[in-house]
Amino acid sequence: GAGVSQTPSNKVTEKGKYVELRCDPISGHTALYWYRQSLGQGPEFLIYFQGTGAADDSGLPNDRFFAVRPEGSVSTLKIQRTERGDSAMYLCASSLYGRAGVHEQFFGPGTRLTVL
Amino acid sequence: DAKTTQPPSMDCAEGRAANLPCNHSTISGNEYVYWYRQIHSQGPQYIIHGLKNNETNEMASLIITEDRKSSTLILPHATLRDTAVYYCIVRVVGGSYIPTFGRGTSLIVHP
Numbered sequence: 084g085a086g087v088s089q090t091p092s093n094k095v096t097e098k099g100k101y102v103e104l105r106c107d108p109i110s111g112h113t114a115l116y117w118y119r120q121s122l123g124q125g126p127e128f129l130i131y132f133q134g135t136g137a138a139d140d141s142g143l144p145n146d147r148f149f150a151v152r153p154e155g156s157v158s159t160l161k162i163q164r165t166e167r168g169d170s171a172m173y174l175c176a177s178s179l180y181g182r183a184g185v186h187e188q189f190f191g192p193g194t195r196l197t198v199l
Numbered sequence: 200d201a202k203t204t205q206p207p208s209m210d211c212a213e214g215r216a217a218n219l220p221c222n223h224s225t226i227s228g229n230e231y232v233y234w235y236r237q238i239h240s241q242g243p244q245y246i247i248h249g250l251k252n253n254e255t256n257e258m259a260s261l262i263i264t265e266d267r268k269s270s271t272l273i274l275p276h277a278t279l280r281d282t283a284v285y286y287c288i289v290r291v292v293g294g295s296y297i298p299t300f301g302r303g304t305s306l307i308v309h310p
Contacts, residue, residue, distance in 0.1 A: 087242075118300075123302070124302060125284075125286055125299075125300030125301050125302050125303055126243060126300045127300075128299070174242050174243070176242070176243075187233070187245035187248065188235075188243075188245065189245065190242030190243045190244065191242050192241060192242050193241075193242050
């Protein structure tokens, strides 16, 4: 079946602009995670959804970042007033269950964000 | 979640076994050991996980020491396509969960 998909694969924007990154999880997966990965580093946790609600958003770096998952499926990561330091690979993952289950995460290919 | 320590890089000859170590000396009784790998320009890929018993699947074997303070991921016959960054993660199941990947081990498989 289809895996996790993310769009766009690449996004180039200018400092100060607003961007939206989309994640389509595997159908039926209730848990969805967003990560950010800088070059040479491992993925850094941003936010975790269980269904429609953000169960843990402690990884969001500041209030310019927020994410939604209104129908418990597709999620959008939104970044306001982008800064050059926001440039990174943004990864999305889904799993069948979240905290309660021992289930592996399936990652999408990521969106490469470049802020000029 | 318990912190993990991995060597930054390793290399292995094609066809030989690759043994990737991970230290998690502060692991708790309810924490699982997970391994993921990330091939260049792709998202991480789940490999295997375990609690206390050794585990094997079509990709790899996971050997966890009896005291659970360390583990080894074994790729029995490494191929060039196994060149990737390998992450060892310890996670609690059923409680507060913030996954921490760390920098992992960069494995290079050479001909």
